[in-house]
Amino acid sequence: QVHVRESGGGSVQAGGSLRLTCTASGYNSGGFCMAWFRQAPGKQREGVAFILIGTSLTHFSDSTKTRFAISQENAGADYTAHLQMNRLEPDDSAMYYCATDCNGGPWDSPDTYVNWGQGTQVTVSS
Numbered sequence: 750q751v752h753v754r755e756s757g758g759g760s761v762q763a764g765g766s767l768r769l770t771c772t773a774s775g776y777n778s779g780g781f782c783m784a785w786f787r788q789a790p791g792k793q794r795e796g797v798a799f800i801l802i803g804t805s806l807t808h809f810s811d812s813t814k815t816r817f818a819i820s821q822e823n824a825g826a827d828y829t830a831h832l833q834m835n836r837l838e839p840d841d842s843a844m845y846y847c848a849t850d851c852n853g854g855p856w857d858s859p860d861t862y863v864n865w866g867q868g869t870q871v872t873v874s875s
């Protein structure tokens with residue numbers, strides 16, 4: 750059974766940093782993707798960052814590409830992706846979700862992903 754779990758959210762002042770971690774377990778084979786999405790109240794879920802596990806392929810949204818970084822680590826059957834968020838802004842406040850196991854669609858489309866975590870809240874105060 751696949752489990753996707755996020756951690757690392759919290760509250761920070763504008764200009765600060767947070768590091769989110771996503772761990773996916775229960776997979777029997779490698780070669781899949783992990784992505785971060787976020788959703789603020791009243792807004793659509795938007796793609797933030799993507800990484801193809803085992804490669805250097807990454808994608809970022811225009812609003813995060815100069816401030817966020819994504820990295821990976823593999824430990825046995827678990828896959829982990831870290832999202833380092835720097836120079837945070839109040840507009841970055843949202844629930845952040847990890848998504849895994851993509852089906853070949855656009856990286857920033859929620860429909861591309863099969864498995865999702867429960868989310869972790871990020872709040873940035875001005």
